[in-house]
Amino acid sequence: MKEINMIDAPKYVDERVKIGAWLTNKRSSGKIAFLQLRDGTAFFQGVVVKNNVAEETFELAKELRQETSMWVTGVVHEDSRSKFGYELEVEDIEVVSESNDYPITPKEHGIDFLMDHRHLWLRSSRPHAIMRIRNEIIRATYEFFNKEGFTKVDSPILTGSAPEGTTDLFHTEYFDRDAYLSQSGQLYAEAGAMAFGKVFTFGPTFRAEKSKTRRHLIEFWMIEPEMAFMHQDESLEIQEQYIAFLVQNVIDNCATDLETLDRDVEQLKKYTKLPYPRISYDEAIELLQKNDFDVQWGADFGSPEETFLADHFEQPVFVLNYPKAIKPFYMKPHPTRDDVVICADLLAPEGYGEIIGGSERAVDYDYLLDQIKKAGLDPKEYSWYLDLRKYGSVPHAGFGLGLERAITWITGEDHVREAIPFPRLLNRIYP
Numbered sequence: 393m394k395e396i397n398m399i400d401a402p403k404y405v406d407e408r409v410k411i412g413a414w415l416t417n418k419r420s421s422g423k424i425a426f427l428q429l430r431d432g433t434a435f436f437q438g439v440v441v442k443n444n445v446a447e448e449t450f451e452l453a454k455e456l457r458q459e460t461s462m463w464v465t466g467v468v469h470e471d472s473r474s475k476f477g478y479e480l481e482v483e484d485i486e487v488v489s490e491s492n493d494y495p496i497t498p499k500e501h502g503i504d505f506l507m508d509h510r511h512l513w514l515r516s517s518r519p520h521a522i523m524r525i526r527n528e529i530i531r532a533t534y535e536f537f538n539k540e541g542f543t544k545v546d547s548p549i550l551t552g553s554a555p556e557g558t559t560d561l562f563h564t565e566y567f568d569r570d571a572y573l574s575q576s577g578q579l580y581a582e583a584g585a586m587a588f589g590k591v592f593t594f595g596p597t598f599r600a601e602k603s604k605t606r607r608h609l610i611e612f613w614m615i616e617p618e619m620a621f622m623h624q625d626e627s628l629e630i631q632e633q634y635i636a637f638l639v640q641n642v643i644d645n646c647a648t649d650l651e652t653l654d655r656d657v658e659q660l661k662k663y664t665k666l667p668y669p670r671i672s673y674d675e676a677i678e679l680l681q682k683n684d685f686d687v688q689w690g691a692d693f694g695s696p697e698e699t700f701l702a703d704h705f706e707q708p709v710f711v712l713n714y715p716k717a718i719k720p721f722y723m724k725p726h727p728t729r730d731d732v733v734i735c736a737d738l739l740a741p742e743g744y745g746e747i748i749g750g751s752e753r754a755v756d757y758d759y760l761l762d763q764i765k766k767a768g769l770d771p772k773e774y775s776w777y778l779d780l781r782k783y784g785s786v787p788h789a790g791f792g793l794g795l796e797r798a799i800t801w802i803t804g805e806d807h808v809r810e811a812i813p814f815p816r817l818l819n820r821i822y823p
Contacts, residue, residue, distance in 0.1 A: 393465070399433035401478040404468045411480070412488070413438075414515070415460050417498055418453070425453040427482065429464065434648070435517055437471070437479040438464055445483060452485050459491035459515070475651055510814055511823045521649035522810055525642055526799050530594075532641040533615055536634055537592045542617060545584035547577030547593045553773040560599045573598035578790060579722070579777050581618035582753060585788055586780055592617040604818055605695065606807040607745055609796055611816040618790035624724075624734050624752040627789035628670070628710055631738060631748055634793075635708060636664045642802055655804045659742075663708060670710040673732065676701055692718045698745040708747075710736045721763035723751040736791075744801035750791025757781040 395410045396403075416435065417428040427438040440453040456462070463486040471479040496512055506513045513519055537544070550564070550571050562573040577593035584591035593616045601608060617634075619627060639660055642650070650657055671679070680687050680697055687697060693711075702709050713732040716725065723733035735751035754760045760781055764774050771778070799811035809815040814823060 397433040398429070398431045398436055398476075401434070401436065401468045401476075401480075405470055405478070406467060408465070408467050408483070409480075410463055410465045413462060413464055415456050415458055415462070415491075416515070416517075417458065418456060420454050425450065427453060427456065427464075429480070430515070430517075430520075434476055435520075436476040437474060438466065438482045439479055440482045440485075444481070449483075449485055452487070453482070456485075456487075457491050458494040458497070459512075461488040461491070462486060463488065475648060507809070507815070507820060508822070514813060517652050519810070521646075521652040522799065522803050522805065523813060524649045525646050525803055526795070526811060528642055528646050529638050529795070529799060529802070532638050533592075533594065533634075535641075536637045537590075537617065540590070540630070542590045542592050543584070543588040545581060545588070545591045545593055547574065547580035547595060547616075549574050549596065553579070553769070553777075560601050562598050562600050575599060576614060576792060577616050578618065578792060581616050581790060582777070582780055582788065585618040585620040585790070586784070586786075589621070590617070590619045602818055606809075607695065607797060607800075609808055609812065609815055609817065612797075612808075612812065613795040614792050615795060616790060616792040618788065620786050620788045622789045623787055624736065624750075624789050627750060627752070627791060628736060629667075631710075631736075631750060631791055632666050632668045632708070635668075635738070635748070635798075636666055638798065639663045639802060650803075653803050653805070655802075660802065662706065663741075665707070668708045668710060668738070669705045670712060670736075671701075672712045673714045676711050679704065690715050690717065695743075695745055698739045699743045702739040702741040702745070703743070706741060708741065709739050711739060712736045719751070721767045721769070722753055722760065724754045725759065740797075740801040742801065742804070744797065746794075747797045747801060748791050748793050750789065752787065752789040755781055755785045755787060757785075 393408050393410055398411060411431055413429040413431045415427055416430050419426050423442040425440040427440065429436060429438050440450055442450045464480060464482050465484040466480040466482040469479055469481055471477060495509055550566060551574050552571055561575060564571050574597055576597055577595055581591055581593045596611055597614045598611050643657055643660055677687060677689050685697060713726060714735055715731060716733045719733050719735055723735050726732045726734055733751060737746045738748035739745060740747045757778060761771060761778060764771050796808045796811035800808045809817060
């Protein structure tokens with residue numbers, strides 16, 4: 393008899409196996425007890441038939457409480473009625489640890505209650521499905537960039553400078569000087585690109601934004617590729633190929649999870665079709681104004697504007713060349729206009745907004761130094777970054793994907809807090 397994971401049940405049809413599991417729910421009907429089981433890899437049903445097991449085993453099955461851990465022994469059968477497609481005809485149950493008064497019951501609970509019990513809620517089917525999709529997106533990210541010849545570099549979390557100003561930074565003391573929790577790994581990725589050609593960073597980032605929208609977290613994860621000898625048009629191609637690759641891998645490898653979440657797979661398939669549409673910021677303003685949005689040139693887009701633009705194209709859409717005044721100091725100026733920079737945001741449809749921000753980077757030393765000063769930043773803190781423009785500077789471009797926003801969009805969830813195991817929000821640092 394072999395010990396297996398539930399996810400491998402299809403390989404053991406009509407075989408006797410042993411599985412370590414937890415009870416998520418149960419019901420009994422006369423001489424049959426139905427146990428809803430999970431083991432971390434999948435959810436499926438164990439069926440205990442009174443006439444086929446010892447009397448004490450059947451009585452134990454009826455008495456088991458939610459989240460009791462156990463070893464179950466039985467024979468795997470196909471079951472076309474279940475989402476998973478298989479069930480276990482249970483022969484024996486060995487309790488490992490009892491569970492009493494588990495707080496998350498099959499009834500409805502409020503979101504605050506569930507977030508207070510996030511350490512337990514992760515066991516439930518929907519959060520479990522989202523985390524499995526998160527894992528697949530991370531796995532596919534490494535596969536994509538590895539096959540494209542990128543090298544992963546790790547940027548520091550503690551920094552002495554900020555890529556996008558200091559107003560939204562978490563300040564801390566670093567012995568006898570000031571330090572900040574990183575907003576982005578980008579500046580360090582640029583240094584990496586000058587050493588390795590094509591790199592990506594992947595790590596936690598922090599924004600001290602007092603925002604309560606469904607799109608914002610205080611702590612979130614960013615995937616930030618940076619590419620030497622590359623212009624913006626080439627970067628946009630990498631970006632759309634990457635997003636389509638992520639979506640396709642979730643479709644291919646997380647079918648059961650998408651079904652658990654009731655995510656429309658046919659809708660997702662539309663997002664694997666390339667290229668994605670591209671419009672300029674100027675064209676976006678014109679389109680918004682024609683559709684009765686009260687927005688003027690020079691303003692950044694909020695959630696309603698981003699939602700309209702992406703839904704207008706029914707696909708992710710690149711908005712190109714935003715005004716210089718609303719973008720960070722490091723972006724390359726437009727060659728024929730001094731009011732915009734060479735950049736792009738990728739807006740996701742279905743109301744999810746920006747999931748990627750990227751640009752070609754400024755390469756002129758004097759221009760970049762002037763922009764740092766205009767941003768009110770200390771050039772001394774950026775002397776290492778300016779060095780990249782002194783010693784063999786080349787055209788280079790990069791972008792950042794907000795992992796949780798991408799997960800929220802791909803899974804079709806309502807709030808970004810669902811996309812990370814333990815969300816950090818304006819009013820939440822527990823558990």
